[in-house]
Amino acid sequence: MRQVSLREFRTRGAKALESVPAGETVLLSDQQGPAYFLVPVLGDITLEDQELRRAMAKASLRESWRVAEDSGLDRMSEQEIDKEIDQVRVARRRRKAG
DSSP states (O other), X not given: OEEEEXXXXXXXXXXXXXXXXXXXXXXXXXXXXXXXXXXXXXXXXXXXXXXXXXXXXXXXXXXXXXXXXXXXXXXXXXXXXXXXXXXXXXXHHHXXXX
């Protein structure tokens, strides 16, 4: 996978991608880090689709970790997590019963 700066891609467009071999995925990044994937569509897109879904899942997971760290949830013990889950389940049962 090649990496191209987002700024270069915006200003030069397709010319910024000329050095990338055909069929290779490109990671566009800016000053804050990775921003977008460019995934070529060639023939059977199954592998590219899997790579894209994997990348999206990783990005979602990283965002969840960031939110957990910002709110302090990353420091919860297993017991605290289990207690929170139990409370939600009890509340859900009450809503269904009532």
